[in-house]
Amino acid sequence: MKRVFALVCVGAMALTSCVSKKKYAELESQNNKTEGELSEAKMQLAVCLDKQKNDNTQIDYLKSVNYQLLNSVNNMATLSAQESANLERSLESLSEKERQVRNLQDALNKKDSVMYALVSSLKGEFISADDEDIQIEVEKGAVFVSISDKMLFKSGNADLNKDARAILEKVAKVLNNQPDMEVLVEGHTDNKAFKDGAAIKDNWELSVQRAASVVRVLQNDYNVDPARMIAGGRSYYVPVASNDTKEGRAQNRRIKIIILPKLDQFYGMIEEGME
Secondary structure, eight states, X not given: OHHXXXXXXHHHHHHHHHHXXXXXXXXXXXXXXXXXXXXXXXXXXXXHHHHHHHHHHHHHHHHHHHHHHHHHHHHHHHHHHHHHHHHHHHHHHHHHHHHHHHHHHHHHHHHHHHXXXXXXXXXXXXXXXXXXXXXXXXXXXXXXXXXXXXXXXXXXXXXXXXXXXXXXXXXXXXXXXXXXXXXXXXXXXXXXXXXXXXXXXXXXXXXXHHHHHHHHHHHHTTOOOGGGEEEEEOTTSSOSSOTTSHHHHHHHSEEEEEEEEOHHHHHHHHHHHHO
């Protein structure tokens, strides 16, 4: 009986030992499989994390590019607005300058109209005068009246002849009708020198004295405002013809009366046009 019981116990122990080893093998296999899956999962996780890192880097880059593009668009919009404003100001400035140019041209035309009206008045006074002795023209914005010396002076001196006052009276009539005009009287001579001991030393003195004689008569005899007049001599240094011939010297001996608007009057016409 004891022997049988011992055999039963030994068999039970053997059976228990066999079951435990099988279970252990199964568990070990399961564990290995789990560790393999875990290892693979860790590798996949590492790949995912690396990809996420790369994606985040790409996202940051794209955000930076997007920010720069937005700034560029804003800057371009700002520049466009500034350029538009600058262009508008430039166009306004050009328009204003064009208006000023037109007004200035109108003022010049108005001045020219006054000058040509003055020429017409003078030519009306001297309608019977010989063109070679009295010439009237508009040049450089002024009226020029050139009178031959034989119409005004005795030969070789600054004394007025008997016909001079009749001519100067006509000039004075036109000048007094234009009180806002300035008058420059110039004496011109030929190049013939004076003899030693002569009453007049040279052509400078003769040209100045002749201009002064004309201005003096216009003031004293015909009431032309002396503040408007200037007397000057040019000697023979501004000839209109050659001094090598008798005819040329005769043309160079002359009185030139230059009539021009006062500067403040001219500026007044410009300012009037600017309004």
